[in-house]
Amino acid sequence: MIENPFVRNFVSSLSKGGKLPISFVIHLEDGSLTTIGEEKPILDIYIKNPAGRKALMSLDQLLIVEAYIKGDIDFEGDLIKAMSFQQLLSDQHILLKIGRRLKPILLGREKCNPDWISKHYDSHNIQLFAMDTDYNTYTPGIYEKDEDSLEVGAERKLDFAFQSLNLKPNDSVLDIGSGWGGFVRFAARRNIRVTGITLSNHQKQYVEDLIDKNNFDAEVKYQDFFSFQPSQKYDGIVMMGVIEDLSDYPRVMERLLNYLKPGGRVYLDFASHKESFGTHSFITKYIWPGTFRMVYMPEFIDAVKESPFEIQAIYNDRRNYYLWAKGMYERWMEKKADIIDKSNEQIWRTFRILFAATAGTMNKSSYDSTAYRVVLELPEDHKSLQ
Template identity: 35%
Template sequence: MLKSSSASYIRSYDRAIRLIQRHLGDRISIPFRLQLQGCSYQFGDAPPLISFTINDRNGLAALCSFDELKFCEAYMSGSIDIEGDMLQLPGFRSILTDRHVLDYLLSRMLPLFIGQTHTNQKAIARHYERDEDFFLTFMDATRCYSQAVFERDDEKLETAQLRKLEFALSSCLVKPGDRVLDVGGGWGTFTEYAGKRGIRVTSLTISGQSEQYIKDVILKFELPCKVIYQDFFDHAATESYDAIVILGVMEHLSDYHAVMRQFRKLLKPGGRVYLDASAYREKYSKPTFISRHVFPGNHSYFCLREFIKEVDKTEFEVMSVHNDRHSYYLTCKAWAENLDAAKDVIVERWGERLYRTFRLYLWGSAHSFLNHGLEAYRVVLERPAEANLRRQ
């Protein structure tokens, strides 16, 4: 029920319905139900797949603005409730706009004023510097926070994640005793997987929570590994690495020229790079909701075309590229389902707002991968043992 039943609010409700009808016209991509003031209004001819309940004036104003960011923030604050098939929710975006040019410009300009390293630290802290138990409520036992590799849609997430980890390891052609740089160590996924095989992993992270978690993993399993609190672009090594592995971190490394320069500085001739990432065909493009509330800073989806252009300026060779779009859909869907199943625990420990924020993020991501809005790739590079004359 709405918090106010005044006549003026009833008139606002009537105006809102007329405004929505005019705005929609014939552009109803999914049938939905709207509930205001205890009344229910259906849009579309088919049975509604999703239902929105407006709880206060802020929710009504957000809906009538047709602004995607305002709509998301109204849901995050509880001014709007959403029920039904969450995988269909992003289809509602077709009637919303996302034109926050100032947010976009600020995210692009921030590194010019405070530097890329500091920008990365602030952005990573906003997303990752929270109790790791929160993330573990929706991830599987591998703790891998990037796409799994599914062979069947009905596979367990853990099975698909282990397949991806094995692919990353085997693609790099490493053996026990080899040195591997793990960029963005997360919760020690690759460190544990490779370290248990005698591979000496150096894990980089700029999250204090992540650093301590990986230290604990190394001690628990007595791994021949170490973790360093340091940005990838600042890292230097006295001895070249046999391989570099980047699981779901290329979204934070958008300066591909600098990335390739670091690869060349850190990787021995004959060494390989494995990376995977969510991707988009245009560089520096992401919804304002994501940039403001999920991944701030100049985070951007991986752009394969632009990355390959930079690779082509070097002696590095592209050994393989794999399209993981459907696998990332299945991964995000599993995460979102796990998040919903853990709702009561999450709300009790970390609050309703965090649950709602990640609910929008994970279901929205699943929808984008399913409907080709987003892409995902695994890429394997090799630095030839005898480099040709091309240089950056």
């Protein structure tokens, strides 16, 4: 029998009479604690003030995360495994979800995209603390063993993408959403001419410095994907973790058709959800606002079928996504002091939730989400519309 009324009401509301997925400990403001569950606890929840109590009792994902970011609640322990709690919490912020879909309709996507992208990526490159140190990739690597480092996985993934495009020396590649230049440096070192486009000024400056330092045959442009008007077509295109921000798949196929030479290939990797708009409110409000959504595969496949592109390969990438996010989370935790020194604790807490939730979403017990690598090809005999 749980003695404390607040803890008793919280556990009753959370469990709804069923078994909780993990055991945990609740620490109240007065220092008292209550252990919930029969197994060894994997998480300690510290309630710091009445605002923390209110957020916890709401059983609302967004309100609980916001309380954590503000310091009204604290978490210690295995936060990745604790993400199994998501299935017991609500996420009914209808106005937030409607607003993110109406804004691009009313104002136009091209006007909205720069602010949406900069919200996450113009963060003074703070994400570098969590990434691999060789290529600074912000998408999953390919891991043959669970123990593979982020560096090993990143190089293996970049090589996989490179080989998938069937590139030859002096070919040209368009890197859409070029990030911190992972594919730029990998391809440029192999005598490929690379053009990157991004809507992050911080990333653009970082990659420009990288290009200048290494004298790469490459360039990076501040450019929206949908309005890009290149002077040439490319032998290959890479889109690593980008199509989630684009979401209008028929229009994406139309633009890719304008950018790619016949016979060329497109490499994509992305997260996917079983619902068409299955994006959590935390992601929309704090990470990727606007039309960001995990890819809904039925719509994506239909868009490819209606285009001239042919699917050459599809690979399930969920295990890689989990290991990558887990590795990012572990590095983020290790470098907490450095991150807070460069930014602030709220930023550290926000990204801690992001990395833990991503790993928790992609683990073996998740049924809602997965990830894919996809290779498309534009047939050699296709006559592009001019």
